[in-house]
Structures are given as structure tokens and as C-alpha cells.
Amino acid sequence: MKRKTIYKFLCLCLTLLMAASAFMPVKALKSTDTANVTISEIDANYGATVTAYKLINVNLDSNGNPMDPAYKWDNAVADWLSAHEYGDYVSADDNVTDTFEKLEDDSTEIKTLVDDLASAIREGTLTVAPQTSVDVEKGTTEANYTLEMGAYLFLVSDGVKIYAPGFARVYPEYDDEHNQWVLSADTLNISLKSNEPAITKTVNGEGVSVAVGETVTYTVTIDVPQYGETVSDTKKAFVVSDEMASGLTFNDDVRITAKLNDADTDISQYFTLSQEEGKLFVYTAKYDELKAVIGDVTQITLTYTATVNNTAYAAESLLNEAFLTYDVKPYVTAVDLKTKNDTVQSYTYGLEITKQVDTVGDLVNGTQFTLSNAEGTELKFNQKDDYYYLDVNGNATLTVDAAGKIKIHGLDLGTYTLKEIKAPEGYTVPSEVTTIVLTDTAENLGELDAVNVSGPNVKEDGTVIDATYKNQLDLIIMNYKNDFNLPTTGGMGTMIFTVAGILLMGGAVILMVFVLRKKKEQ
Template identity: 30%
Template sequence: MQKKLISGLLSVVMLLVMATTAFAQEATSTTETGDASITISNASKGETYNVYKLFDATVTGKENGSIAYTGTVPDSLTNYFERDTNGYISVKDAAYTDSTKKEMSDGLRTALKAWAGNATYLAKETSDGSALTFKNLPYGYYVVTTTQGANAITVTSTNPTANIVDKNSSTPSDLSKTVDNDNVNIGDTVTYTVSFKTSNYDGAGSDAKKILSYTIADTLPDFLSNVNVTSIVINEGPDKDGKDITHDVTAQFTDKKITLEWYDEEKNQHRYKNGSTVTITYTATVNDKAVIDDGGNTNSVTLTWTKDDGNGGTTPGGGGSDFTTTDTIYTYAIALQKVNEKGEKLSGAKFELPFYVKEKAEGNTYTYAGTSAGEGLTNQVTTPDGGLIVIKGVKAGTYNIKEIEAPNGYNLLSDPFAVEAIRTGNSTTTVTKYLDENGNIIEGTETSNTKVEVNLSNISASVKVVVNKAGTELPSTGGMGTTLFYALGGALVTGAAILLVVKKRMNRSSQ
């Protein structure tokens, strides 16, 4: 069972067992001595390696020898290892991802790293880029940590020297960019976050070159205004108490770039730990130069670095492509087309909006300006000739609009109506609606129906066709209704005259 512990975990560790490699850099145990050694054949230059002994081991024989593990299982690892009544250590199924026992579980990997963070290392050394060998180690089960990860290895009786390969990258990596909201109104402030993982050296082994500085370049297109860097945090990772070691840096974009000095020439050392993570947060206002719908509004960020050989780096681990990532935000438009029941376009209809727009339109197009009143802003718009109003720069959603004044000769709409701004991916608008004989919008294309078309060649908009119906016609001059009014009026006058005569006679009689 003890050999299964060795063979199973050795097949899945992040530092893979390799053939014996000649070493050029050596380190020894500070507290214990023994006949075993661990060699890291491709140690990353500038990286510090820590060696921790988790369990003791006893061995017999050379070829095909036996090995048994003893010691105490830490409380944090009891889900993965167990100790029998004789004090021997064995591994539990939870240490693997599945029944094949070929993959170490993420839980064990995390638990080993946490345990090492609170343990005392047996040996420690910063690599010069050549093969690194830790000598004079006792037999046992070991955890080797670097700035960039934690990995378990075992020294066996059949090969007292364990040879491992560091799989962690020695090149900057993991560049990412996110935005807090990709559905925006013109005038909204968005927050971008850029992060990447650093390396103090670029390259492998003794050929690795010191990285002197990092530069982050953002395209910051014209649709973004008031760009402000709110924080730059360099996180070196946790200390022994599990608390992250962080540094705050103050800088703003200059010519759309931020440069971080990474190497201190006076002290002849890097300013921050190898494998630190840089996180840059900045805000910007979306302005009226934003593209409406279509492919959205994209800005890109590129990471580059300078090295002490005078050359620059722009590729994550090689490959020849720029180290660039992008993010996209979207804004939309709505359109109101006013017609009568015959499909004829109407001017003079006034609408009240649930937001404000710039008071002055560009042709028939208004620009969203928020939900608060202000100078040069209005929340009421009137249809011009052609009956079409376009409002650009709104985020996706439903907007309730009320007609507060109908065109002359038409009835005012009694209820508000809804317009839904949606993403189409288009840059133009082509919409066709049909009206029945009563002016109601219907589905269908029958030739007897009235067709209403809206075409916009320069903007994509969600279109609402709004129909006003003519008021009921009252009787006109010379018609029956007017004659009736005259007849009634004459009768009233005659009646009044008769009543007046009768009243006078009654008064005389009473005298």
C-alpha cells in the first residue's frame, strides 16, 4: 500500500519526474541531513524554491526496494491521508480525481499548498537559471513550492535522487481585461480591469533575461472620455499567515500607456516577487462617438516588457503573436415613426420620454443625456416632417413613452406605449409594418393592407410605429345639424316673446 502511495501521486504531481540531470547549483538542508536529493532540472531564474518534508520514510534495498512512510497527518490533510495503529501513512481515494488514480485532486493540491504556507521549510534557494539540486535530504515525502505554485514529490529507495521539471511559466502570462457593464447608455461611466501575471525573467535556464519594466498600452478609442486610473495593485501572494502582500502604485495613462518599473538598478534587484499579479483598474465615460449596435465598441490592451539585453517582449511564452486582449461595450437606438390610419406620415406629435436628451437634434436624431434635467436638455420631442424621431445612445431595455400632444385634427393616444431597444448586430435599419382598414398594426402582407416602411442607412434602431386616428367629424355649416340649431333657437326666441306678452297682461289685470 505504501508503494501505491508513491506510484499514484508521483504520476500526477505538477513537477513531473524526469531522468537524472546534471546540476550546476546546489543547496543543502538547514536542519536535517540524509542521503537523498531533489533536482529541479529547469529551475526558473530568479524563482525561489522551498522544500518541505511532510512525512518521514524508511527504505530497504535498492532496486525494487520497499519504502514506508511514518509521521503525523496534519489536521488539514486528514481527508487525503490516514495513519494506521502502527504509525504508517497511506493515501485515501479523495487524493485522486477518479478511480483510475492518475490525477491528483484539486482539493489535495490546494491543501498541500496551504499546509506548506504554515510549515517550516527544510531547504530554500533562489535559482540562477541552471539546474538546482537540494542535497543531503532525509528520505521522505516532500512538498516543493514556488512563487507560482505548490507541487508534491517523493524520494524513493530505487532512485535516491528525484528529478523534477517545473511546469510553471517563466514568461509573463494570463493577461485579461474585463468591463463591469457592457450594456450602456451614452454618458455612463464604465470600469475596466486589466490584470496579468508577471515574471522577473523571460526565458529558460541560464539564457533567461531580466525583465526591467512592463508597459500596458490601451487603444482608448474616441468613444471613451475622462479616462482615470483608480488603482494599480501589485500582489506578491500570501505570507506565512495567509495574508496577501500587496503594493499600491500611482500612475495615469500617458500617450495611452502605463509603464511599471520592475527592476531597481540602484539596489540591483527586482522590486517585486517573481510571479506577482498586477491589477490595473480605470474608469471612462462613454460619449456620443460610440457606435450604435453593429459590432459594438471595442478597445484593446497590449502588454509588452523590456529586458536587460535591450530587446522587448510581446509574446506569452513565445509564438510570435502580440500579447493583446480586448473587451466590447454596446449601446443602442430607438425610433418613433408617427403615421395616421392611412399610413401617411405625420408631423407635430409631441412625446414625453422617461429620460432626457440633448435639446438640439441632429436632423431627426436626438442623443440620450441621462435621467436628470439640465441646461440644454429636454424630455419632450416633437415629430418633424416625415414623422420620424430617432434617439441614440440608450442601453438595451424597454422604455415607456407617452404622447402629450397629437397632430392637429387627430386624437391623442390615451395610454403610454413601450419601445424595446434590442441588439441586432446591424448598422442600418429596415422595418416594414402593415395597417388594416381601421389603422391597426397587424401581421401580414396582404395587398389590401397599408404598408409602412422605415429605412435608416446610417444607424440601427428599434422602431415603434405609432398610429394617430382622425377625430370624429362634427356637423358642418349648412348641414342638417346647423339648421336644427337655428330652428331650436327661433323657437326659444318666440317662446320668450310670448311669455313676455302674457306676463305684461297679467300685470295690467292685477292693477
């Protein structure tokens, strides 16, 4: 009985407590209540500045309840909306209409409005006092805010990427469980979309070893800058240019294509060609016309060729560089161009052959050689200054100069056969050839890997990689005197040959007599 009494008492207390709680005051929502908002996806390689602009204010009564109407546009924003094609978003007294409030934050209508507002703020045709700016340091990807209730626009500046504006609402929301108004969220994360065009260049499908006379193909792949619809035409910069070194002769054959319907389609007509000092070519896109044709395709390709000429030897003579220029702040009136580049390097190789009459003898001129490739084809050359270079219309004969040398520039990597075809007077022409192998690995491009020469007339320790030109192999080829001369008539040499001949003949006669006698006896 006592236990039941206690149980009833507890139930009564609980009932009274629950009844009393219905009349207990709850924490009222205040317009100064804040939420933590994080703007993410800032490029850590460059950093940026993120600025928040308050577009909409929230009206609460003294009890912390939203008033009717609860949302009101910033005065300047309301005037701008009314003056443009957004009048149905604002009512009398600058209030926010239900037409706008029914829109989802990721809707096309919101995105279009935010783009237009961002453009107007950046262009200065709409002045909205910034709430706060956050500098995002290099190595950091987020900007963090503590913001009161309202709707906000976020703009990124001072980066190299083109960032889309961000939008977020920190609004009150009724909590049925606790019978009170609360913030819709204590934390918000807004991920900003961005676009940083890239440029990639290749040569001969990544090949870097070339020879004089060879046609080199360059392929440049470029991301198309993605400008918003509200960006002015003068700000839609999209320029592609190129610089080519002296060892390359441009063949003036640029082709600009895009992959449309799985086919490489020529789109050169949507670019204007011009010339600038130091530039091989400059192509400026007719941006709107180009976008109308390529649609959602985000890359274009430039393909063109050059011929390696007879000046190509040093590394810098075969350097080629492509450039992409675009506007990094398209919503700002002043032009702010960013140029990105990609460079490719090709290399040629060479030989310096020194002719020596023996291991310690003098250098000689006039000796002649031929050089063949791995297929056994004799290569043809022409001369410029003090060196030979490949020329299909040239001559196959290489002649040692007055300094006792043959210099060959502009060879490709591979295996070569050096053959002597004329020796100095009094010296023999070697019957065997010299094999030369030129190799260069990716670890140290432009420099020969090692000495790789074989042949009986190659001077021992006389083959080295040149100290100045690391792409050149230096070697010494020797000749030896012809010491085999017939003795003079009547000398001891003749007597020896005569006696030997008589003995052989006598032996033959004796052998024949012996054989005939044997047959007769049988």
C-alpha cells in the same frame, strides 16, 4: 536413508553454487550505459524546443567502478565556475568537489547555479556543446531523452511561456544486494516550472449594456512576469497598454494597485507612463523596484473609466482592448517580446419612430413625443446630425423630422414609455402611451432579441428590428382624425337636443305633481 543422502547432496550442490557465485563476474557498469529522461510540463498549446547540455562527466575504471574522483566538470563549465562565485564547486583538474556533491537537486544553491549557467549559455558567455535537442510538437507535453551517465542542464526555447531550466543527474550507485555498481535510476522525470502571464479585462463587472453619458469602469487583472534573478534589467519587460474606440472618452484616471497585506495598495509610482500612436496609455514597469515592493504577489490590477459619448452606436465604436507585453526568452540577448491581449465590448441600442397619420396615410412632421424610462423619468436629449442622443442638459421634447421620423441613438436596455404630446393639425393626441421593452441576451450580444412593443397607436406589423442596425428597433406610430364636431346652429342636431330637453323637463313636472298629490291624500 536414501532420502537423507539425496537431501545432503542437494545441500552440498547449493552451497557450492553459492560459493561459486561470489566469484562469478557480474555485468560491469559502462560509461555508455543510459537512462531514460523525460522532461514534462511543456505547454501543449504552443510546443517548444528542449535542449540538453552535459555539465558533468562520470569517470569509470575498466571494471566499471567509479574512479576517485568520479565526477568531472565539462572544461568550459569548470572555467566559468572558477571565474565566477562558484570556485568551491571545482577543484584541480576540473573535478567536482564534495561541496557540490553534497547538495540536493532541489536545493536553493543548485537552483541558483542552474539559473546562472542557463543565463550564461543563453547569453553566449558560456559555450557548452548541446547533447541533443528535442522539438515538442503542439499537443505534446513531453520531451524524451536517452542519456549516458552525467549531470545535465535542460533549457526550453521557442515557446511563449517562461520556463525555468531543468537539472538532472544520471549517476552510478552501489547495489549492496548484488554487489555491483548500477545506474541510480533507469528512468527520470523532470517537471519544468513555467510562467505564462495572463491578462483579463472586465467592463462594469461584466455588464455590456450602456447608454450615452454613462461612465464605464474597466478593470484589468494582470499576472506579473516572473523573471529569474540572473535575467538582465533590459530583458525584464513588463508593459501594459490600452486602446479605446471612438465611442468612449477616456477620463484619464488610471489607478494601478496590488493586494498587499489584504489591502489594495497603489503602486502606480513603480510604472512609467508614456504615449504611443494609437494607444490610450502605455505603462512600463520598473521591474526590480516593483518586485521589491510586491514580493511574492503575482497579480496587479488597473482600474480606469471612460464616458460613453454621442458617437457610440455601432459595435466597433465601443470596443476596448488591453495589452500585456513581456519577454518570452529572457535569457537570450536579443529582445523577444510577446504581447497578449483581452478585449471587452459594450453596446448601446436605439429607436427609429416613424409617424403616420393612419394605417395607409402619409408621413407627417412636426409631431412631438417624450420618452420616459422605467422609473417614469422623462429623458432629455440633444441632436447630432439626424439623430437624438441622451443629454442631461438637453430637452425632453422629441420632434418628428421632415422625413416623418425620430431617430434615437445610445439607449440602454430596459423598458421605455413613448408619449405623444403634440399631434398633426386635425388629428387627436392619443390618450394612451406606447410601451417599448429592449432586451438582449448573452447568446447574441449587440442584437435585440425580439420586438416587444404595445400600445393602441402602434401600427400592426409595423414594428421590426432594423435590417442594418440589429441593435435598433423600428416602429410606426399612427394618428387618427378627430371626427367628433358639434352640429351647426338650427340644424337637425340642435332640434334633437331641444326636443329631448323639453321631454325631460315635462316628465320632471308630471312626476312632482304626482308626488305632491299623493302626499295630500295621505
